[in-house]
Amino acid sequence: MDVAPFLCSNLHMVRESPTFSPLYRQIKSLIFQALESGEWRPGQVIPSEQELAARFNVSQGTVRKAIDEMAADNILVRRQGKGTFVASHNDPRQMFRFLRLVPEEGDLTHPYSEPVDCWRAKAGQEAARLLAIELGAPIIIVRRVLKFDQKPVVGDEIYLPEELFRGLSLEVLQSWNSSLYSLFETRFGLRMIRAQERIRAVAADRAAAELLRVDDGTPLLSVERVTYTYGDKPVEWRRGVYSTVGHYYLNELT
Amino acid sequence: MDVAPFLCSNLHMVRESPTFSPLYRQIKSLIFQALESGEWRPGQVIPSEQELAARFNVSQGTVRKAIDEMAADNILVRRQGKGTFVASHNDPRQMFRFLRLVPEEGDLTHPYSEPVDCWRAKAGQEAARLLAIELGAPIIIVRRVLKFDQKPVVGDEIYLPEELFRGLSLEVLQSWNSSLYSLFETRFGLRMIRAQERIRAVAADRAAAELLRVDDGTPLLSVERVTYTYGDKPVEWRRGVYSTVGHYYLNELT
DNA sequence: AAGTGGTCTAGACCACGTC
DNA sequence: ACGTGGTCTAGACCACTTT
Numbered sequence A, B: 001m002d003v004a005p006f007l008c009s010n011l012h013m014v015r016e017s018p019t020f021s022p023l024y025r026q027i028k029s030l031i032f033q034a035l036e037s038g039e040w041r042p043g044q045v046i047p048s049e050q051e052l053a054a055r056f057n058v059s060q061g062t063v064r065k066a067i068d069e070m071a072a073d074n075i076l077v078r079r080q081g082k083g084t085f086v087a088s089h090n091d092p093r094q095m096f097r098f099l100r101l102v103p104e105e106g107d108l109t110h111p112y113s114e115p116v117d118c119w120r121a122k123a124g125q126e127a128a129r130l131l132a133i134e135l136g137a138p139i140i141i142v143r144r145v146l147k148f149d150q151k152p153v154v155g156d157e158i159y160l161p162e163e164l165f166r167g168l169s170l171e172v173l174q175s176w177n178s179s180l181y182s183l184f185e186t187r188f189g190l191r192m193i194r195a196q197e198r199i200r201a202v203a204a205d206r207a208a209a210e211l212l213r214v215d216d217g218t219p220l221l222s223v224e225r226v227t228y229t230y231g232d233k234p235v236e237w238r239r240g241v242y243s244t245v246g247h248y249y250l251n252e253l254t
Numbered sequence C: 001a002a003g004t005g006g007t008c009t010a011g012a013c014c015a016c017g018t019c
Numbered sequence D: 001a002c003g004t005g006g007t008c009t010a011g012a013c014c015a016c017t018t019t
Helices: A009-016 A023-036 A049-056 A060-072 A125-131 A170-174 A180-188 A206-212 B009-016 B023-036 B049-056 B060-072 B125-131 B170-174 B180-188 B206-212
Strands: A076-079 A083-086 A101-103 A112-122 A138-148 A151-161 A194-203 A219-229 A233-242 A247-253 B076-079 B083-086 B101-103 B112-122 B138-148 B151-161 B194-203 B219-229 B233-242 B247-253
Touching: A023 A049, A023 A060, A049 A060, A060 A076, A112 A170, A125 A151, A125 A233, A151 A206, A170 A180, A194 B194, A206 A233, A219 B219, B023 B049, B023 B060, B049 B060, B060 B076, B112 B170, B125 B151, B125 B233, B151 B206, B170 B180, B206 B233
Parallel strands: none
Antiparallel strands: A076 A083, A101 A247, A112 A138, A138 A151, A151 A233, A194 A219, A194 B219, A194 B247, A219 A233, A219 B194, A247 B194, B076 B083, B101 B247, B112 B138, B138 B151, B151 B233, B194 B219, B219 B233
């Protein structure tokens, strides 16, 4: 698609149409399309602002504004003198971007994800609704534990549409020694853009108590997360329990 | 202060200095100064971009970029055709900006804040550290309950430096029928810019159980919040317990 | 030296709101 | 009709990185 016809004389018409969006947003969505199509992969450079401006027949400033917004959304990363890159979960700074747990004292140590189990199932009502798939559609369920300094702090049950994660198995999980999202990105080409968490307080049941090595009935955080990729498409649902004896959930409100 | 001398020939020198910041950031900090000094009050219009450009001897585009950032930070609010306004907690859309509680089902109803108690005290170690005041400095402590549809859901204990909240009393709190932050802004000229919450799971003690009408030992969210005004100055510390039987804490991760 | 993003400027035109 | 913010353009120069 080319944006040129919308310029100058035609812009007026476009502006009055109900679906009008400014040029830089059209450019933004064209860049999104290129990302979704895999034209530029996570970690790679995208073309320079000048090149994109020529490709889309707009000024460099308009491309710049589009990229500005995408950089603010953690979709692209600018590096002065080098270029603009597709954000990647393999980047150490992005690796645990969605993890809000902070140790009560001491430095922030990187957690270690220990896969426990991985099996196939059919989507129940809730999984189908949250993942926007058919009731009964094939899904993959993963159980894993997050450990900080060898200590289990988080127990997760993760629901994935099998269509997008073909080939995922306990062996694959065990052979990966980095974050889950970096595995998802590298192996399945899925980049997580944003997530939404619902947090409640619950009492530890027998299983959770054993897993996190706390007493039965200990209050835990229940954290439900739905994670979205490009186009606000949900691709992961996880239910976790967090022990908050040595850690807390930190949230910045802006 | 005038920025003109930094332009053109002198810019180079400034750029090489260790404290260099781009022009639009200098403008941003000048606008911050005007806000802190009370030159423009919450809810009011600030001068137009053209006027500010003339005042600071920069181009309109540079002022625009400064305002862009402040609008993204919820410090200013743009309204096309009308002007740029100082964000206010009296604005219905900002009133419960920091409250992340959402009902399990049904529409989002506005909570009602019921003050319970208000007394003077001296800052303990933790309050002094978090509020960045002297140990033993005078503070005000407020207890209140947040109710949704007449049902108590949150119990808060709020610690305020008395120096900034002179005259606050239970009567003042009871005579105010809007959000606490809108009271703080209107009565004490304090606008909250950002906050940080630490969340843990705890068991309800006797007092909390009675207050929130749940069983003794029910798991609750413990939410500690420090709230900051201009210049990252902490002005409020609150410790709350949230019942998550009919509500949950919703967090958007970006 | 050449290429990239980062800043700053100046001017044109559009959309929205008020008078 | 006028003033406000919103968009788009074009061009200059700076800072960082690589060749």
